[in-house]
Amino acid sequence: MARAENIALISRALKDADKYHQVPAGTPFVPEEKVNTSTAKIGSQLRSAFAARPENQPTKKQKVVLSDRSTRLFPGTRAAQKASESQTRILPIEATNQIIGAQGINAIERFSSTLSQAISQGRRNARQRLEDAPTPGSIWLPLGMLLALLFVLIPVNGHTRIVWLFLTLAGHAQIGPPGTAGANKPDVTNEGGGGVGSDFANTYYSVPQYGGYSHHLAEGY
Amino acid sequence: MNKYPFVTWLSAWIITIVGIYVMSRSEAGTTILYYTFWLAVVLVLVTHYEEVTNILKQGDITAGEA
Numbered sequence: 001m002a003r004a005e006n007i008a009l010i011s012r013a014l015k016d017a018d019k020y021h022q023v024p025a026g027t028p029f030v031p032e033e034k035v036n037t038s039t040a041k042i043g044s045q046l047r048s049a050f051a052a053r054p055e056n057q058p059t060k061k062q063k064v065v066l067s068d069r070s071t072r073l074f075p076g077t078r079a080a081q082k083a084s085e086s087q088t089r090i091l092p093i094e095a096t097n098q099i100i101g102a103q104g105i106n107a108i109e110r111f112s113s114t115l116s117q118a119i120s121q122g123r124r125n126a127r128q129r130l131e132d133a134p135t136p137g138s139i140w141l142p143l144g145m146l147l148a149l150l151f152v153l154i155p156v157n158g159h160t161r162i163v164w165l166f167l168t169l170a171g172h173a174q175i176g177p178p179g180t181a182g183a184n185k186p187d188v189t190n191e192g193g194g195g196v197g198s199d200f201a202n203t204y205y206s207v208p209q210y211g212g213y214s215h216h217l218a219e220g221y
Numbered sequence: 222m223n224k225y226p227f228v229t230w231l232s233a234w235i236i237t238i239v240g241i242y243v244m245s246r247s248e249a250g251t252t253i254l255y256y257t258f259w260l261a262v263v264l265v266l267v268t269h270y271e272e273v274t275n276i277l278k279q280g281d282i283t284a285g286e287a
Contacts (some may be wrong), residue, residue, distance in 0.1 A: 131251035139251055142258030146265065152275075154269045 006053075051078050092142050 151162045159167065167173035223229055244250030266273060 042282050127249045130252045133252045133256075135252055135255045139245070139255045139258065142255060145262045146258055149262065149265050149273065151282070154265070154272050 006050060010050060014044060 109165055154160065156164070164173060168175065241254060244254050
């Protein structure tokens, strides 16, 4: 963590030095007095200070990774030279494993990237096709037909749903307690009697004995 | 056995209506709804062929025989 922070600070200092030809105050590894020299000199000082710090020396396990980064960031420094030497001492089998591992990771990354791109492209295509599909008559045409069929044309327990709704609102039928569905069929003859039916298992409709819809029919209403 | 049939019934309707509303907000969703409704019309006509044709042909509803 400290190493990463150091690198970030040095990078920032170099960038600022490029701009203003001076190192901003508070930058580590720089003498207390103000430095007003060329950018190259500042960079050299910073690199030397960085390489000299013991915590920036790579451990045995980090040698390969750090040496690569150090060589890239600070070529020519002692750390880079040591890292380069350590790289040459890596056993062939370790190097092979590292290469294979890196290639495997790259392959997985490439595969996941390709897969996600293919999925998003497929979604875009599907959406575009759906948007381009014609919908003549708008959505209200099939919806209206469905409502007409279900409410007006198809009877349930003797009446269509709209008739049952009318009967219920007019007080000639009522929704009873659950569990009594289908006990009787509605009676629309002139004989009176109650009728019970159901659309769902928990709902039943009851036509009362007196004043029911059958009575209205019989009376010629 | 469902102990709360009304809650189930109401929840199903709410989910259906909200789902339809959300789908109808986009053009692709509207297209899906459009063809789903047509499919439902066809299914209703197939499964209730007799009732519909009787009503359309005879014009009367014989209660109690449904």
